[in-house]
Amino acid sequence: MKIAILGLTAGGKLLAEKISSFFEDSFVDKRDLPVFKKLSGLWQQNVDAIVCIMAAGIVVRGLASLCNNKKTDPCVLVLDENGQFVISLLSGHLGGGNRLARELADFLGGQAVITTASDVTGHTSLDLWAEKNSLVVDDSCKLTEKSAKLINSGMLTLFTELELEALPHDLTRVADPELADIIISDTMYPGHSALIFSPCALSVGLGCNRGTPAKAFEVAVTELFYDSSLNLQSIRNFASIDLKSDEEGLLQYASQMGIPIRFYTKEELNRVDTVSSSAIVLAATGAKGVAEPAAVLAAGCTPYPGKLIIRKRKWKDVTVAVAMKQTLIVA
Numbered sequence: 001m002k003i004a005i006l007g008l009t010a011g012g013k014l015l016a017e018k019i020s021s022f023f024e025d026s027f028v029d030k031r032d033l034p035v036f037k038k039l040s041g042l043w044q045q046n047v048d049a050i051v052c053i054m055a056a057g058i059v060v061r062g063l064a065s066l067c068n069n070k071k072t073d074p075c076v077l078v079l080d081e082n083g084q085f086v087i088s089l090l091s092g093h094l095g096g097g098n099r100l101a102r103e104l105a106d107f108l109g110g111q112a113v114i115t116t117a118s119d120v121t122g123h124t125s126l127d128l129w130a131e132k133n134s135l136v137v138d139d140s141c142k143l144t145e146k147s148a149k150l151i152n153s154g155m156l157t158l159f160t161e162l163e164l165e166a167l168p169h170d171l172t173r174v175a176d177p178e179l180a181d182i183i184i185s186d187t188m189y190p191g192h193s194a195l196i197f198s199p200c201a202l203s204v205g206l207g208c209n210r211g212t213p214a215k216a217f218e219v220a221v222t223e224l225f226y227d228s229s230l231n232l233q234s235i236r237n238f239a240s241i242d243l244k245s246d247e248e249g250l251l252q253y254a255s256q257m258g259i260p261i262r263f264y265t266k267e268e269l270n271r272v273d274t275v276s277s278s279a280i281v282l283a284a285t286g287a288k289g290v291a292e293p294a295a296v297l298a299a300g301c302t303p304y305p306g307k308l309i310i311r312k313r314k315w316k317d318v319t320v321a322v323a324m325k326q327t328l329i330v331a
Helices: 010-022 036-044 056-063 095-108 117-121 126-133 140-153 214-227 246-259 265-271 277-286 293-299
Strands: 003-007 024-030 051-054 073-077 085-090 111-113 158-159 171-173 183-185 195-198 202-208 235-241 261-264 307-314 318-322
Touching: 003 010, 003 036, 010 024, 010 051, 010 095, 036 051, 036 056, 051 095, 056 073, 056 085, 056 183, 073 095, 085 277, 095 111, 117 140, 126 140, 140 158, 140 195, 202 214, 202 246, 202 307, 214 246, 214 307, 214 318, 235 246, 235 293, 246 261, 261 293, 265 293, 293 307, 293 318
Parallel strands: 003 024, 003 051, 051 073, 085 111, 158 171, 158 183, 183 195, 202 235, 235 261
Antiparallel strands: 073 085, 202 318, 307 318
């Protein structure tokens, strides 16, 4: 975590040096500039945290035009020059401000000031829990709404078909998605009031004729996901046979999507059971199939193998299959 430290008074500057000695990847901003310009410059440098040893009002005014999104804004701490109070002012959860405030308060012998409701009440922070489990939030407004409901009611219901090691104490599992406040799934639920967490657990196996353009892959995958009510944002990786590792259209499509692609040998593909086989594919590649076994292999994650959820579907030049990583959700 890259941390910038600002002090205004002589005492504040001494405390800044002390704090810098505690955090390994930190620096004291000694530029001869007004505070507002320093804050603006640090925002552009993409630092992870800014520690301000000054009055909270100055910092608030300086941040007013800079704050954009809690997913990208750095966390900001405010301290008095005696280090008596360490206030987590901005990006306390996803930005790590609350944790940093506690660490710094322990070091200085001061008091961390945390105002985030979930921390104060002892309830689960949904955004941090989602991040811990690599779950992607579909709607930030629903995240805020469900977080408030959790604070007010003390419990939320959750539906998922994924493996669960455990759940936080204030989330309870239900068997019917219609009863759920939160749904963890790669399937789309249009119009549902629940907060949807996507585990990004889908692996897409691809077979193709030689010279197939990128657009053909795009059309095939998009159609299959639409017809199956699956979320394209849930694609974890693509997969195919190593004979296609130089297929220009396939590589271009994966690059355009910003999704990695994995290639497997015919021996690896042939070791996958319970998949479709094709005499034509076997004669051309030496593998009994490509799309299905490639998807299953790419979705595998110890100790859980990949689970084929959509068998191969053929277009003119492209074959697509989908497997799911059986993600383990932890408390």
